[in-house]
Amino acid sequence: MKIHEFQAKETLKKYGVPVQDGYAIKELSELDKALSSLKAAGINQFVVKSQIHAGGRGKGKIYNADNRAELVLEGGVKFTKDENKVREYAEKMLGNILVTHQTGPEGKKVKTLYITEGLDYKKELYVGILLDRAVSKNVIMASTEGGVEIEKVAEETPEKILKVWIDPAIGFQPFQARQLAFGLGLKGTAFKNFIPFIMKLYNAYEETDASLLEINPLVITNDDRIIALDAKMNFDDNALYRHPEIAAYRDLDEEDxxxxxxxxxxxxxxxxxxxxxxxxxxxxxxxxxxxxxxxxxxxxxxxxxxxxxxxxxxxxxxxxxxxxxxxxxxxxxxxxxxxxxxxxxxxxxxxxxxxxxxxxxxxxxxxxxxxxxxxxxxxxxxxxxxxxxxxxxxxxxxxxxxx
CATH class of the missing domain: 3.40.50.261 (Succinyl-CoA synthetase domains)
Structure with a gap:
């Protein structure tokens, strides 16, 4: 089962994984409340994110739901410091069709927006966790090439993908977290912050019976915090009976x-x-x-x-x-x-x-x-x-x- 980004971040937050503050809305009438809550927390720059079960949202195109030939907006993810722009983007995204390289030409209707904190950062990284069936072990993949399709990186520059396999008998060890941090070239405060981040991220993956956990991009902020700027989680359907709170996230509108x-x-x-x-x-x-x-x-x-x-x-x-x-x-x-x-x-x-x-x-x-x-x-x-x-x-x- 797949879930939306805002749901994945709600889940990760329960396990102490640092994520942006944000609010999901399904109606434009909910936008003012979301903005007010963010401003009350001292946030003055914002990101408007379309929520569909597909990647490539930032490079996608928004088309009019009533006239699909009409291009409404370039990109399904928009950053701005202007509240009026937040409203403009929200009006153009919500209820319209987002087409990305993963949706096909038919696209998907945007029924939920995620209004989040806009962060200033100096580096984008990639981290993914999944089961490597060839060796029957979970593998953590990391790369300095964050913010782009990992498939493209694997095809063109596979040497830029670090892999650490987790022995199920002993679990994820701190030395493996340090191995990833060194491999990503992290130093100082960023290095120190990455270790607990990746340990908590792996714990969230295991505890929720996830089949995939992908953070792309994982960012290093200007003050060296490590934040999950995006989050994708898939779950083992056979284990959902153990996680009714996750099963409740299922969005039938996103399924065939x-x-x-x-x-x-x-x-x-x-x-x-x-x-x-x-x-x-x-x-x-x-x-x-x-x-x-x-x-x-x-x-x-x-x-x-x-x-x-x-x-x-x-x-x-x-x-x-x-x-x-x-x-x-x-x-x-x-x-x-x-x-x-x-x-x-x-x-x-x-x-x-x-x-x-x-x-x-x-x-x-x-x-x-x-x-x-x-x-x-x-x-x-x-x-x-x-x-x-x-x-x-x-x-x-x-x-x-x-x-």
Whole structure:
């Protein structure tokens, strides 16, 4: 699960991580109160930040929600010392469409603004924490190249990214924090302030069951404070039951409606841009299915993993989700009968097709226990199935029926 920057900073603040003061608003009528609170704290320069689940906000473009051809504002993050400018930026951002390199051309509607303290600083850094699956350890990455896409740094100047792996048996150690500080070239007060900062940041990552914690940029202020100027946090969905306060941050407006609907039925669904709907059991098999569809000349319209129990209910719900995408012209069902027998899957598919009224071609490939019995059941069902005996044949058949 992803959360907004202002929510990530609320979370980090609980763990003692230094962040800017700021207030989230959803209506322009809330702006005066936010400004008054900041001024009461002695703040006289401000940043207006669009809140969407995408990066590149500062370099994005704001378009009129009613006339998307009309450019309203360059940039979804604006710094100013002028209160009138704060109001101008807020009016142009809130309710309009922000397009960044991560949103695609359709962009995302800005429904929340974060009005924060504007800081003077002398250096931008990068810090990120995530799991390195290759070694089964958390890794802290740091770079002197803050404020730019870390992917670009990794591609063009990988030597500028420092990495420290954390042994889960002993946890993050102070000497590793010092190793990062030395690697970033920090000295004096900035060095001393970085050590507790990174220790608290890692603690926040672990304690919240985060899957990603990224600070870009992390800034060194003119008086050598270390501040998280931006914050991105993703969380392990399977651990959210332990963190109801974080689960409450979920913003359904930022998620695909079909993915939300699929989650109600415990289906793992991700919408893609193709025209071949995929219904598969197992994430690895789903990835292989999408690959072979592309090799056959087709384009997968989704990732859909129905899990180990492919029965009538899960298959019927899977059909409903897939058919909600108007781009889908055919469906490929690829099920391996291990936990569940293929003949039971076949009966579930037959019953589901009758219930849902599927009107586009369906290609079915079942492999595993009782696969031949299942194929015979499908052929004798009287329904419009194309039955394949191999994954290659299934991919070729589904791309052929689309034409």
């Amino acid at each position: 409606p079909l993915e939300i609907e699929a989650s109600k039925y415990n289906l793992n669904y991700i919408k893609l841009d193709g025209n071949v709907g995929c219904m598969v059991n197992g994430a690895g098999l789903a990835m292989a299915t999408m690959d072979i569809i592309k090799l056959a000349g087709g384009e997968p319209a989704n990732f859909l993993d129905v899990g180990g129990g492919a029965n009538k209910e899960t298959v019927a719900n899977g059909f409903k989700i897939i058919l909600s995408d108007p781009n889908v012209k055919a469906i490929l069902i690829n099920i391996f009968g291990g936990i569940v027998r293929c003949d039971r899957v076949a009966q579930g598919v037959i019953d589901a097709v009758k219930e849902v009224n599927v009107t586009i071609p369906v290609v079915v490939r079942l492999e595993g226990t009782n696969a031949y019995i299942a194929q015979d059941m499908l052929k004798k069902s009287g329904l419009n199935f194309e039955v394949a005996s191999s994954l290659k044949e299934a991919a070729e058949k589904v791309t052929a029926v689309i034409g």
